[in-house]
Amino acid sequence: MVRAEGVHKSYGQVEVLKGIDLEVRQSEVFCLVGPSGSGKSTFLRCINHLEKINAGRLYVDGELVGYRQKGDRLHELKDREVALKRRDIGMVFQRFNLFPHMTALENVTEAPVQVKKEGRAAAKERAMALLERVGLADKAGNYPSQLSGGQQQRVAIARALAMQPKLMLFDEPTSALDPELVGDVLDVMRGLAEDGMTMIVVTHEMGFAREVGDALVFMDGGVVVESGHPREVLGNPQHERTRAFLSKVL
Numbered sequence: 001m002v003r004a005e006g007v008h009k010s011y012g013q014v015e016v017l018k019g020i021d022l023e024v025r026q027s028e029v030f031c032l033v034g035p036s037g038s039g040k041s042t043f044l045r046c047i048n049h050l051e052k053i054n055a056g057r058l059y060v061d062g063e064l065v066g067y068r069q070k071g072d073r074l075h076e077l078k079d080r081e082v083a084l085k086r087r088d089i090g091m092v093f094q095r096f097n098l099f100p101h102m103t104a105l106e107n108v109t110e111a112p113v114q115v116k117k118e119g120r121a122a123a124k125e126r127a128m129a130l131l132e133r134v135g136l137a138d139k140a141g142n143y144p145s146q147l148s149g150g151q152q153q154r155v156a157i158a159r160a161l162a163m164q165p166k167l168m169l170f171d172e173p174t175s176a177l178d179p180e181l182v183g184d185v186l187d188v189m190r191g192l193a194e195d196g197m198t199m200i201v202v203t204h205e206m207g208f209a210r211e212v213g214d215a216l217v218f219m220d221g222g223v224v225v226e227s228g229h230p231r232e233v234l235g236n237p238q239h240e241r242t243r244a245f246l247s248k249v250l
């Protein structure tokens, strides 16, 4: 579903991704862990067309991110084409980014494409089903300010799902939550994994990574230091840098 080949990304003089190679298979829960500043968010943003890579190749579902290939030449995608591709990718951030003036149901219904494609009644019906899926049917009429952080994050997940994405990206989805609310959000993510959703999850929740993850990459300083099955990497890290990081978070 995602393939990175020698992906580099710099901000000005600062090289943040220094040649990332990895592969995420269909229906896999792929966990990305590493210290702050190691480039995890940047990598997700590159996958989601929010940043342009400087070198290498990045593919989502077999298609190059950001470019169209004609013969040997690459042509940058136009904004309209990028917008179309982004519909296939759902993204959930640390902060929930809901529209404060809309109810939970409206936040999910108004995922813009849905309304256009299906008409408002059908979009609303599907939004309701999604709120049910994240356990919030009874909060459909609440505004974000009337929801806990964990509930807001579950609405954000429902909203991302409303686009019927092929791939979900989670950027530390539970880091901003009070500890007692983390479990509900992780349960929703576990449910998505059971339904076969392909997910890339940047997380410090090593319990989740161990139980639900199919693959885990440890990134540090813009490179992949170590990768493998989460139980292997977490249980028997091969590199000193991985061990040092895990000793702080486990």
Ligand SMILES: Nc1ncnc2c1ncn2[C@@H]1O[C@H](COP(=O)(O)OP(=O)(O)OP(=O)(O)O)[C@@H](O)[C@H]1O
Residues within 6 Å of the ligand: 011, 014, 016, 034, 035, 036, 037, 038, 039, 040, 041, 042, 043
């Ligand atoms: N828009 C930007 N302009 C300049 N530098 C940036 C920008 N975005 C990120 N960086 C830098 O890139 C590096 C990697 O940032 P990134 O957010 O990808 O790391 P991260 O591993 O996700 O960290 P965290 O866990 O703290 O979110 C950091 O040093 C950051 O300061």
